[in-house]
Amino acid sequence: MSITVSLCLVSKVFAQENAYKFPDTLRSKNYDYLFERIEDLEKNSNKQSLYLRYFLFKAKSEKNPEEIINGYKNYVYYSSDNLKLIYADSMVNTAKKTKNNALIGSAYLSKGILCYSQKKHNYALDNYLLANTFISKTNDKYLIYKVKYNIANIKYYLGFYNEAISLFRECISYFKENNTRGYLNSLHSLGLCYNHIGNYGLCTETNEKGILEGEKLANAEMTAYFNHSEGINQFFKNNYASAIENITNALPAIRRNKDFANEAVAYFYIGKSYWNLKKPEIALSYFKKVDTIFNNTGYIRHDLLENYQLLVNYYKSKDNLRSQLHYIEKLLIADRVLDSKYYYLSGKIHKDFDTKKIVLEKRNIQKLFDKRKHNDIIFTSIIALLFLSLLLIAYLHIRNKKIYRKKFEELMKKSEAPFKNETIHITKGIEDINQETVGILLKQLERFEKDKKFLEKDLTAAKLTVAFGSNAKYLSKIIYHARGKKFVEYINDLKIDYLIQLLNEDKMLRNYKNKALAEEVGFSSTQRFANAFFARTGMPPTYFIEELKKGHS
Numbered sequence: 001m002s003i004t005v006s007l008c009l010v011s012k013v014f015a016q017e018n019a020y021k022f023p024d025t026l027r028s029k030n031y032d033y034l035f036e037r038i039e040d041l042e043k044n045s046n047k048q049s050l051y052l053r054y055f056l057f058k059a060k061s062e063k064n065p066e067e068i069i070n071g072y073k074n075y076v077y078y079s080s081d082n083l084k085l086i087y088a089d090s091m092v093n094t095a096k097k098t099k100n101n102a103l104i105g106s107a108y109l110s111k112g113i114l115c116y117s118q119k120k121h122n123y124a125l126d127n128y129l130l131a132n133t134f135i136s137k138t139n140d141k142y143l144i145y146k147v148k149y150n151i152a153n154i155k156y157y158l159g160f161y162n163e164a165i166s167l168f169r170e171c172i173s174y175f176k177e178n179n180t181r182g183y184l185n186s187l188h189s190l191g192l193c194y195n196h197i198g199n200y201g202l203c204t205e206t207n208e209k210g211i212l213e214g215e216k217l218a219n220a221e222m223t224a225y226f227n228h229s230e231g232i233n234q235f236f237k238n239n240y241a242s243a244i245e246n247i248t249n250a251l252p253a254i255r256r257n258k259d260f261a262n263e264a265v266a267y268f269y270i271g272k273s274y275w276n277l278k279k280p281e282i283a284l285s286y287f288k289k290v291d292t293i294f295n296n297t298g299y300i301r302h303d304l305l306e307n308y309q310l311l312v313n314y315y316k317s318k319d320n321l322r323s324q325l326h327y328i329e330k331l332l333i334a335d336r337v338l339d340s341k342y343y344y345l346s347g348k349i350h351k352d353f354d355t356k357k358i359v360l361e362k363r364n365i366q367k368l369f370d371k372r373k374h375n376d377i378i379f380t381s382i383i384a385l386l387f388l389s390l391l392l393i394a395y396l397h398i399r400n401k402k403i404y405r406k407k408f409e410e411l412m413k414k415s416e417a418p419f420k421n422e423t424i425h426i427t428k429g430i431e432d433i434n435q436e437t438v439g440i441l442l443k444q445l446e447r448f449e450k451d452k453k454f455l456e457k458d459l460t461a462a463k464l465t466v467a468f469g470s471n472a473k474y475l476s477k478i479i480y481h482a483r484g485k486k487f488v489e490y491i492n493d494l495k496i497d498y499l500i501q502l503l504n505e506d507k508m509l510r511n512y513k514n515k516a517l518a519e520e521v522g523f524s525s526t527q528r529f530a531n532a533f534f535a536r537t538g539m540p541p542t543y544f545i546e547e548l549k550k551g552h553s
Helices: 003-019 024-028 031-040 045-061 065-078 081-098 101-117 121-135 141-158 161-178 180-196 200-216 223-236 240-256 260-276 280-297 302-317 321-341 355-371 377-413 435-450 461-468 472-483 487-505 507-511 514-520 526-537 541-549
Strands: none
Touching: 031 045, 031 065, 045 065, 065 081, 065 101, 081 101, 101 121, 101 141, 121 141, 141 161, 141 180, 161 180, 180 200, 180 223, 200 223, 223 240, 223 260, 240 260, 260 280, 260 302, 280 302, 280 321, 302 321, 321 355, 377 541, 435 461, 435 472, 461 472, 472 487, 487 507, 487 514, 487 526, 487 541, 507 541, 514 526, 514 541, 526 541
16 A cells, blocks of 8 residues: 555544544543553454544544553554555654653653564664654653664674674673563573574573563563574574474464564574475475565565575476476566665575576576476476576666666755756747746746746646746747756756655655655656656666665765
């Protein structure tokens, strides 16, 4: 669902709050009661929505900014995934108006946690750092350590394990006396770090301690995750049967939590355990489950790339060229996803395969097809055509990427001084127009540009002529000779230049889809917007925005 549609849905909810007639019995209830009902009714969304609405309505009616923020936070936690980020933005905006560092920092932190849960690690880190900026100005130790914990998770994700270990240890010391879930979460993350640096003994000790501490504190929420972690740890200790048992025991709780990331990791390491136990057919079913999760969610991480290499190896052993090609292509797709979404990992996390070698292997398989005398000539031709198409796509992709990169760098050099439509000195071509009229029209054009009237949707030369009180012939000539462009190009370039300026200044706008961006600057269709953007910049809008997200701001 697009950002625009999501915003409309949220606006509709808020409009309903004001028009909704709440039961009189709710008016005497305090926020604690309302929050308890929201939690208790998690499995009854219809009844829960009444309390969600009234909580926010009550907070707004009482002009209580702290509870308004909590109202939005309730929506962030209990609304559908496509609306969570919208509510998070409302929460942050409300907090910023209070000028209260603790409230602002807490709001950014909550938004960062949401982004992390959605595997949007770039945005999560941005929000954690903003949270830290505000929270560090307060004396709220809980929030300070909550930020440390979440930044430590990002460091773990990036592969900076020793730095993450240091932060997790600090969090363990603080949360042990102050927050049970924070304490158990920190222990679990510390164990993961020990596994990644190869200290399997300390990983086991930490997992065992986590389970015992959970029992001691009467909190079993993390038990499955400690078992999951220990199962993976046992795999690296070559205890494959123990690995399968631990991870299998953890899976039901992980599925209930809809934690598709840890579910994919679980399937991969169960599959690898069976693979190493020389049971490739059983392993195959688990590897395919990892592939299903990637198809459904787009989730992949670097160690899971081996999942596809093992599938390729299996079908190679079966001399099944069709399946080899299929999973080699999936491997290349997964690699491209990692390169585009997690580019900052490329310099830190070691790749266990070489993309060029995979492409070469694909080429060799194609040659093998050519050498074999298959009766099914049509099938062979289709495979060859597919291979050539992939090579062509790869070549065009690389070529375009270089061109786009050059265009982007040129564009960013001009970002400090946005595009301007400088008036060209007119000497020829408009001798038939009175110079006084020329001067009046030029001033009108300058005012039109300054007031951003070009953002009007479905603006035509005829409409602008009427607005200027001129005639179409004069106006077209003036625009062409003064701006060096025909009318449509002139209007489109003004819109695109203005959008580029907005994208440079407003990070949130970079999350918009093309449809929402087109509407933002008054294009009548997404296709016209995309064409105009390419004509002005030499690259698609999606490429420009992705490059901005990589740190060009």
